[in-house]
Amino acid sequence: GARSVELPTYAFQRQRYWLQLTGAVRSGAGYDVDSRFWDAVEREDVASLVGTLAMDDENGWSAVLPALSAWRRGLRTQSEVDRWRYRVSWKPLTDAAAAGVRLSGSWLVVVPSEGVDDTAVVDALAGRGAEVRRVVVEAGADRAGLFSDVGSVAGVVSLLALDEAAGVVATASLVQALGAAGVEAPLWCLTRGAVSVGRSDRLVSAVQAQTWGLGRVAALELPERWGGLVDLPEVWDERAMARLVGVLAGSGEDQVAVRSSGVFGRRLVRATAGNAESWTPSGTVLVTGGTGALGGRVARWLAGAGAGAGAGAGAERLVLTSRRGLDAPGAAELVAELSGLGVEVSAVACDAADRDALRVLLEAEAEGLTAVVHTAGVLDDGVLDALTPERFEGVLRAKATSALNLHELTGELGIELSA
Ligand SMILES: NC(=O)c1ccc[n+]([C@@H]2O[C@H](COP(=O)([O-])OP(=O)(O)OC[C@H]3O[C@@H](n4cnc5c(N)ncnc54)[C@H](OP(=O)(O)O)[C@@H]3O)[C@@H](O)[C@H]2O)c1
The missing domain is CATH 3.40.50.11460 (Rossmann fold)
Structure with a gap:
């Protein structure tokens, strides 16, 4: 039943056409007991584990295995992602x-x-x-x-x-x-x-x-x-x-x-892995630009969507802001989807660059607000020679002025943020 496949032409695509070997095999240390055990865990192979350990499933392997497998996959993903991280040093x-x-x-x-x-x-x-x-x-x-x-x-x-x-x-x-x-x-x-x-x-x-x-x-x-x-x-x-x-x-x-x-x-x-601090969302989280592409993803994560590795542990309440609020395309669907995950959601029309409007919103949400994720932004990419003061104004307003407002107002209102 074998069939031939094209070999990858691009050296760095890293899509493998052969079985993944464990670290133990690759390092020549032999296919030891640990590797065999963890391979079975990752495959969620109850039968093999029960056989290997000469025990029956009454000990609850079926219940434990998915969690153990997800934990192991999470660690693997994290160490892969850590390898991509860089930082500035002087x-x-x-x-x-x-x-x-x-x-x-x-x-x-x-x-x-x-x-x-x-x-x-x-x-x-x-x-x-x-x-x-x-x-x-x-x-x-x-x-x-x-x-x-x-x-x-x-x-x-x-x-x-x-x-x-x-x-x-x-x-x-x-x-x-x-x-x-x-x-x-x-x-x-x-x-x-x-x-x-x-x-x-x-x-x-x-x-x-x-x-x-x-x-x-x-x-x-x-x-x-x-x-x-x-x-x-x-x-x-x-x-x-x-x-x-x-x-x-x-x-x-x-x-x-x-x-x-x-x-x-x-x-x-x-950046070494030690530079990454883990953070668990709780209480109310404000997401500016929460109805946009990036904001929507962040909101799903905060609500704990995609349980398992890397999922948010679940904020209780999400406040998604944008200038259009619920009128933004897809906003109503997003709110419905997030509510379905058991989180309280409100989509609010609030221009984050408008200091007074932002103050009113923050005052109303101050109690319980634990974190702000500022994803609001206006995309207007162009080469240097084509930039104008007006284009700067549009982009800086949504991103930088809003960030300054958030920073100063949360401070003025005495809101203690964990992130
Ligand atoms: N998408 C990506 O993969 C990606 C990756 C890296 C960085 N980014 C950056 O992340 C930002 C958001 O990108 P995106 O792809 O999510 O864009 P997007 O889909 O256009 O979303 C932007 C969101 O910000 C809101 N917004 C704009 N100005 C605002 C203001 N003054 N106050 C409150 N909300 C405001 C928009 O809604 P209203 O128009 O209704 O206000 C919208 O909800 C951009 O700065 C982008 O450069 C994006």
Whole structure:
């Protein structure tokens, strides 16, 4: 009865066309008693177990086996998933400042017209050989002509991100304007307190952190004219500025944090399983965007759907919000499905970016609220050159403004969240 099958052509698809061997066999340790037992458990093979252990099923194997099998499969899945997890880590770099680095050529220092003091940066660059030209950007002004006659440029340093009212949008416009003017020099964007390099280094500005998100996209889309991101400490003293110049002069790093203790480079490292904390939902859980694709999945999980490995242990009450509430497509069906799982559900129309509306909702749900899952979002993907302030506004409103509202209001109302 054998038949031939096509062999996989793609080496990494990992669909096996042969029997799975246990770890014991693979490692050559022999097909031992443990493996045989657990294989039978995973197959929920009562007959084989009863035979192996020379006992009858009156001891209740049929009842225990599915749970044991699910537990074992859950562990396997978890260890597989753990292998996919990565996290950011900051590695101390050799201090470039010590080498007495010099810059050359013409450097543009781009500053917002108000609120940001660029003296230290300008002095540091000029003091180390750069011919500095300041370009002051007025808020909301047309940037098309700003770089039309800048001539040959060795590098561009932007302080626009430091303006928390408009920094990320202004930085995107700067990238566009430099491209339109044909300025090929690498662009470096400075922030202050936008990343945290370790436990004792607090992330001060979530707003400036947005520029780090933007910068990583710019690095991928426009590698030929991207310099990097440099996060500066609170105090811009001589040593910090010397370190900044060391980075600009070419350290081979493009995501760097300058701190009083040294210079750190951003790295992606494998997350160990120990980084994952398990969490069991209880009481009331609020899911923003709960009627959307992601929110619906989260809600099913919270309600304990798909019992077994990885299932939520079951919140008692779910509050699903979106701007349309029950009028959103599929919302009524989702509520019915979740109610069928024995959880109390309400779908509420509430714009999470509308602080007053959110406050009313949170006040009403404060008692019993144990967790918030913020899945609300507006999808509007596009390449950097096609971004507009309006597109930023739409996406940031649903995601970032709403997150800030949730964070601040739960704090103000004294709601203690477990997640
Ligand atoms: N789907 C995925 O596989 C996936 C994976 C990773 C990340 N994400 C991210 O997760 C987010 C949600 O994705 P999705 O696929 O679930 O999108 P979706 O199906 O469009 O759902 C978005 C939900 O958010 C709601 N919403 C939008 N603005 C809101 C606001 N201001 N206040 C309250 N609710 C609001 C929407 O309902 P109303 O329009 O009625 O407000 C909708 O219920 C996005 O940011 C997306 O980038 C998605």
